[in-house]
Amino acid sequence: MYEHGGNIHGFETPMVDFSANINPLGIPEKLRIAWIDQMREVTSYPDPAYRKLKKAISDHHFLSGKANILLGNGAVDLIHSVIKSVRPHEVLIPSPAFSEYRNASIRNEIPYRELVLYDCLGNLQMEKFLKEVKDRSLVFLCNPNNPTGRALKASDLERILKKMEETGSFLVLDETFLPFVEEEKRHSLLGEEPENVLFLRALTKIYGIPGVRLGYGILYNEILAKKMNSLQEPWHINTFADIAGQVVLKETGYLQETASWLRNEKAFLYRELSTVPWLTWIESDCNFILVKSSYASAEDIQRNLLEDQILIRLPYGFTGLSDHHFRIAVKDRSSNLKLMKALQKIKDIT
Known part of the structure; x- marks a missing residue:
């Protein structure tokens, strides 16, 4: 079982990858x-x-x-x-x-x-x-x-x-x-x-x-x-x-831009997550958020999100997490919007 995020290579279509915590500003x-x-x-x-x-x-x-x-x-x-x-x-x-x-x-x-x-x-x-x-x-x-x-x-x-x-x-x-x-x-x-x-x-x-x-x-x-x-x-x-x-390591401007992006996008995700009544989360000090579902397992949620070409980090490899936990990276606004719209439309998982 693969225990890390970022494994996008097994999919035929491009994925929006929330499983790996990578700065979305990209290469300086x-x-x-x-x-x-x-x-x-x-x-x-x-x-x-x-x-x-x-x-x-x-x-x-x-x-x-x-x-x-x-x-x-x-x-x-x-x-x-x-x-x-x-x-x-x-x-x-x-x-x-x-x-x-x-x-x-x-x-x-x-x-x-x-x-x-x-x-x-x-x-x-x-x-x-x-x-x-x-x-x-x-x-x-x-x-x-x-x-x-x-x-x-x-x-x-x-x-x-x-x-x-x-x-x-x-x-x-x-x-x-x-x-x-x-x-x-x-x-x-x-x-x-x-x-x-x-x-x-x-x-x-x-x-x-x-x-x-x-x-x-x-x-x-x-x-x-x-x-x-x-x-x-x-x-x-x-x-x-x-x-x-x-x-x-000499790029101070890039780090300042990163700090501004992260501050804004975390606030946005917290607001959006609060609109999904079956989700709780831990406020994070960095660029990812640990989320827990009271509604369905992380695997079921992932299966639904695949319809929108979205990957989340499943709890594999993390001792102490339940099968209802999953982790999401903080990404750019368009990606974050896509994730939240996909989560908000999940109504019935069988």
């Missing part, structure tokens, strides 16, 4: 131009040290010389390599959460506990979570969480970091969706330079380029960084991804 124009202008670069191997790309990441986050920057073929690449490198006693996954945390644990034969620790409003139950952190664990925490969309504040993360230190544990803080959150710095500990945290980022969703697989990690533990680097093959980031990172 400066990146389109850079790819064309630098096409000749594909005739050479990429820089094996990726110096320009790493400098762009460092400058974007104002990192100090203590930071180790790790590159991945998407963030998932780094999820697997950090487990191989840390080799914890166990992995703890507060759920519902991204299924690749579990999959990476299984593939690397590390015992894991996946516990439903988010409440019905999408918030992490902090006291329950902290009690579950055992000695020498590796903890995956998505901030904002996928699929609930809620972001932890820096003060919450401080408490979690203290627990990591007390138990000799390691935290993988997946910040893939954090660039979509307003006042991003209020929800991150990146500037505090903790040695027992891997900060995970990806450029694919915020800059609308999921086909260009580029994730990165920021780590203040040099020994662990060397272990993770040793697992990577030479030239593991291709030239197009290398160029993309160098260009988009």
Whole structure:
């Protein structure tokens, strides 16, 4: 069973894809131009040290010389390599959460506990979570969480970091969706330079380029960084991804436009969702919304939406979600209108 969104390739007609949380503004124009202008670069191997790309990441986050920057073929690449490198006693996954945390644990034969620790409003139950952190664990925490969309504040993360230190544990803080959150710095500990945290980022969703697989990690533990680097093959980031990172991380105007779009379209979707009496949802801090139906299963809803060439994210792979849950991305106005009209006309599902 496919556990991710964005699988549009099995359909004969083009789909409006609400299953993948991709910025609908699309590829930044400066990146389109850079790819064309630098096409000749594909005739050479990429820089094996990726110096320009790493400098762009460092400058974007104002990192100090203590930071180790790790590159991945998407963030998932780094999820697997950090487990191989840390080799914890166990992995703890507060759920519902991204299924690749579990999959990476299984593939690397590390015992894991996946516990439903988010409440019905999408918030992490902090006291329950902290009690579950055992000695020498590796903890995956998505901030904002996928699929609930809620972001932890820096003060919450401080408490979690203290627990990591007390138990000799390691935290993988997946910040893939954090660039979509307003006042991003209020929800991150990146500037505090903790040695027992891997900060995970990806450029694919915020800059609308999921086909260009580029994730990165920021780590203040040099020994662990060397272990993770040793697992990577030479030239593991291709030239197009290398160029993309160098260009988009300087794109401040694009991020401002994204923030304005997201603010307006989330407000629109909340208003429209409130007109469908059999739907409830969690207010999200990022670019997707977790919805629950009291009327029909997500699979039944999806079958109806296929008549309008619309895909939603089904609950496959998310421990703790019911078969009535589904997730929708926030898209452009015309797409959002199409989704809401299709949901509003569903009257009888048999």
